Amino acid sequence: MTDRDAFLRATMGSMDLVYNVARRMVRAPEDVEDLVQETYLAAFRAWKDHRRPDRVEPWLVTICLNLGRSRYRRLSARPREVELSDVVQDTRAGDQDTERDALAAVERSELYRAMWALPEEQRVAITLVDLSGFSTADAAAEMGTPRGTVLSRLHRGRRALALLMPERAREVNDR
Amino acid sequence: MMTPRRMRTHDPERNAAEYVSGEMGGRRVRRWFNAHLLECEDCWREVLLGRLGRRLATDIREVAPSSLRDRVRAVIAVESRDAVERPRRRGLRRGRRQ
Numbered sequence: 689m690t691d692r693d694a695f696l697r698a699t700m701g702s703m704d705l706v707y708n709v710a711r712r713m714v715r716a717p718e719d720v721e722d723l724v725q726e727t728y729l730a731a732f733r734a735w736k737d738h739r740r741p742d743r744v745e746p747w748l749v750t751i752c753l754n755l756g757r758s759r760y761r762r763l764s765a766r767p768r769e770v771e772l773s774d775v776v777q778d779t780r781a782g783d784q785d786t787e788r789d790a791l792a793a794v795e796r797s798e799l800y801r802a803m804w805a806l807p808e809e810q811r812v813a814i815t816l817v818d819l820s821g822f823s824t825a826d827a828a829a830e831m832g833t834p835r836g837t838v839l840s841r842l843h844r845g846r847r848a849l850a851l852l853m854p855e856r857a858r859e860v861n862d863r
Numbered sequence: 864m865m866t867p868r869r870m871r872t873h874d875p876e877r878n879a880a881e882y883v884s885g886e887m888g889g890r891r892v893r894r895w896f897n898a899h900l901l902e903c904e905d906c907w908r909e910v911l912l913g914r915l916g917r918r919l920a921t922d923i924r925e926v927a928p929s930s931l932r933d934r935v936r937a938v939i940a941v942e943s944r945d946a947v948e949r950p951r952r953r954g955l956r957r958g959r960r961q
Contacts, residue, residue, distance in 0.1 A: 692943040696936065703935070707927035721931050728935045732942055799923045817884060818920040824886055836877065843880035843909070846916025856915060 695735045699728065702745045705820060706752050712803060712815045713756025723759060727752040749820045750830060753812065802852035810845030813838055818846075879909035883917055 689697075703724070710723040730751050731738075738747060803811060809831070816827040817838075824842065828835040850856065878896060881887040887896060900907050 690943070692939055696939065700932065700935075703927045703932055704924070707931065708924050711923075711925065721928075721934070724927070724931060725935055725938055729938055729942060732939050796923050799919055803920070803923070814916075814920045818917050819924070824880070824884060839877050839880040842884070843876045843913055846880075846883070846920065847909070847912040848916070849919050850912045850915040853919060856919065 691735060692732075695732050698741060698744050699731060699748060702748050705745060706748050708819055709749050709752045709815055710756060711800075712811055712819070713753065714759055715804065719759070723752065723756055726755050726759075730755065746820070746822065746826070749816070749822075753815070753830070757808075757812075798853065799849075802849055805852055806845050806848055810841045810848065813841040814845045814849070817842055873903075873906075875903070875906045875909040878906060879913045882910055883913035 706724055706727055707720070710720045710727070714720055714723055727748060731748055734751075738744075740747065803814075806814070812831060813827060816822040816830060817824060822830065824835050824838050827842075828838045831838060878887070882893075882896060887893050896906075900910060
């Protein structure tokens with residue numbers, strides 16, 4: 689088996705996860721796809737040095753996150769060109785016909801907006817722990833902060849996300 | 864009920880984060896916190912918000928577009944071909960210089 693085959697076999701199954709991490713690091717769909725591609729390219733270049741086949745997913749997430757952070761900073765430094773991400777997302781979902789799909793698309797769009805309203809540290813903590821399945825100790829090592837700080841960012845992010853979705857937060861207030 | 868030493872600080876934020884993440888260590892600590900939740904409105908509210916936030920964060924998982932998979936495969940194929948050809952080209956250049 690060639691290096692390329694071994695790499696693709698080990699990593700392609702994680703594409704959905706990497707894509708979802710990238711979705712939380714950059715906004716425009718074209719930037720998301722570029723970030724996923726960069727992640728896989730960087731991972732392939734480092735493949736020979738990667739000695740933990742059992743830890744492929746956290747490794748890919750870490751690469752994506754690091755590339756995403758610098759890309760996000762670069763993109764935020766220049767003026768926002770479009771609010772295209774939301775529009776494209778809604779249009780994409782609009783292709784599907786059923787009312788349920790349309791409602792799900794609206795909610796997904798609102799959720800992304802809420803996610804993007806979070807400070808970067810909280811969004812990263814949520815992405816690592818809730819989306820990628822890192823323990824808070826591993827997330828702390830990844831973020832270079834004490835575990836207590838990660839717990840605090842995680843909880844504040846979760847709470848803000850819940851409160852930014854008033855319809856859903858009502859479930860809590862009504863109890 | 865005896866309060867485990869680790870839980871003596873009343874910190875709804877940290878406790879809720881650990882509880883919702885399934886990382887509250889030790890059966891005694893968990894038992895204490897479960898009982899505490901029945902009495903403490905602040906901690907209960909934080910746990911509910913934490914749970915909802917966690918659910919919302921994972922609700923928006925998407926499947927990567929299939930075109931992206933093709934694109935990544937293509938890029939890796941080019942990179943892998945380049946990696947093979949690069950030393951060969953270097954060898955040719957060196958040969959020409961001699």
